Amino acid sequence: MSNTMKAAVWYNQKDVRVEERDIKEVKDNDVKVKVSWSGICGTDLHEYEIGPILIQTDNPNKLTGEKAPLVLGHEFSGVVEEVGSNVKNLKKGDRVVVNPVVTTGKHSPETDRYYDFYSAGLHTDGSFAEYMISPAENVVPIPKELPLDKAALVEPLSVAAQAVKEAKVKDGDTIAVFGCGPIGLFVIVAAKAAGAKEILAFDLSEDRLHKAKEVGATQVLNTKDKDAVAYIKETYPEGVDASLEVAGVKPTFDSAISATKPKGNVVVVAIHARDFEFNPISLMTSGVKLSSSLGYEFETFKKSIDILMDKNIDVNPIMTKKVKLDNIVEDGFHSLSSDLTQAKILVELSGEI
Template identity: 40%
Template sequence: MRAAIWYGARDVRVVETAVPTPRPHEVLVEVAYCGICGSDLHEYADGPHAIPVAAPHPASGTKAPLVLGHEFCGTVAALGSSVTGLAVGDPVAIEPNYRCGTCPRCRAGEYNICQHFGFAGLMGDGGLADYAAVPRYMVHRLPACVPLEQAALFEPASVALHALRRAGSLGDTVAVVGLGPVGLLTVLLAAERGVRRIIAVDVAPARLAIAARLGATDLVDAAGGIDAAAKIHELAGGEGVDVAFEVVGSETALRTCLAATRRGGRVVLVGLAQQVRLDAFALVNNEQSIVSSVGYRDTYPELIRLIAERGIDLTPVVTSTVALADVVTDGFEALLNGAGDQVKILVAPHLTAARSPQAATNETEATR
């Protein structure tokens, strides 16, 4: 089979390798689609960050070089000897979290903060390949009414859904600052929950346009030095929003969220910033709360239900679908150099290599 293997920063190679043989507790999946995540992009650009290099990850037993890709779906190709509840040919979505099942957090059901937390495709071999072998607990069988094109977005949608859950009550007004795939899907899922006013903030007009399609009631173009927090306050009736989602991973975005949130409101940190400075005096005086959100847990069943029963559509965030052989040029490099026009790129191993960007985009449009 072919696989996109990470050897180092700016060194991802699509190579021929053996099809994995599933161990007794594993499922072999023929990959239909695999999304490129911002985490993958960081590993490509200047990694390693999460990829284990010196020693194998304790949950996967794997270290670099390894197969990238944790946002994937496909069909069951083979079953390990102890696997039950699945059959060859079943369409499946992969929830790529590694978990030990025995640490205190796993026993409490909080497997997204397992002490051996990690992802297939970052800490072990993933789905940027023709086939991937994963533990049975990662595999969710899909009903016939849920297309694989939708399931390809379950992973980033799960990050958004978990962040909404972490926010608690959303109130009447929310702001989403940062409109990458997770931010856009936060807009969509907030709209599905009936939030009256959703203010979407970004610097890229193309992403703001997608947010409007997904349910944003107001758009704030933060380019050109605009005071985004003041604009959000104005749109929220002068008081500020009930909840703001920081989905950028920067101190500037966090400050915007805090300044845009009403007294007693909440900010949910989803973006991955390093260090930030806060005005703790203002935070206390305004009795605001900052809540963090990492990964997700128990989200795939709800997403399956939302698509099967309510007909929500995750695919507007997809801007290109490319062949596995072209993942570096038309995937990683396109995202690094796309100036915000690219949002979510899916890699489809079944596509013929060296397709034009327009042909790939046309195929994506045809699946919607």
């Protein structure tokens, strides 16, 4: 068997090359996964367009000892190809997803990711490759009824599910989602799974709002046409139970606070690219609780598999395109940045379903 594989490797900004790469050794506590499908994340796109952001180019990551060039990709599914000698709970042929984030385990499961961690595709080789090596403890078997292309959505869904958990969304709640890009769409899915009764979604793109309706939003509004807060207050004069800010700009941040009832939760999910002025008095006078959400707890990652298995949940509209690894730059990155009808683009590796 060949010791090399085809992979998409990040060298620098606007420089991702599909080339042959050595397959790493499977150590005693590792699992080698034959990758089936791998989604393109907004993080991957940002690393391509304006990076390096999280990828380290000068000094190696202190946990992995690695730096660029690295294989990108961290949202993926696959089939176990080989296990290390200490691995007893997984075997060749198991269908799996992999939590790409490895923490030190020195802190609580709720906070560990806010200390030292590394992620596949950013600090060590990732999943835009034929094979991926992962610590066994991060590898999670999936039900045989879950198709492997849909299983590649577990990781981005986990980001959204964690944010919904932080927002304390419960049965019967009314929530507002500001921004209906890929993570915004997954927030709608996760909020529906958490029991939200009314999900109001806001965006500037009709295509994205259409998708929001398809995946579970009960009302949508193009904020080019009307102010979101005014729209919300017509029906809910006290405000919504929770707002999730997934657009990453000041107007939606302000709207999320203004739209939420006293003691309601506003959770910032988006990565904000630039600073803006914010006066905390808007929180003090409204009684709103403001927090943020980064990544996810491992338990949330596992529970996201259950969300995908829920018969009332439909994530198919979020999978908008499948591309070959050879064409990842043109059909993947370029398409994602220029075409607002795209949500989650999946890269085909083995293509097994």
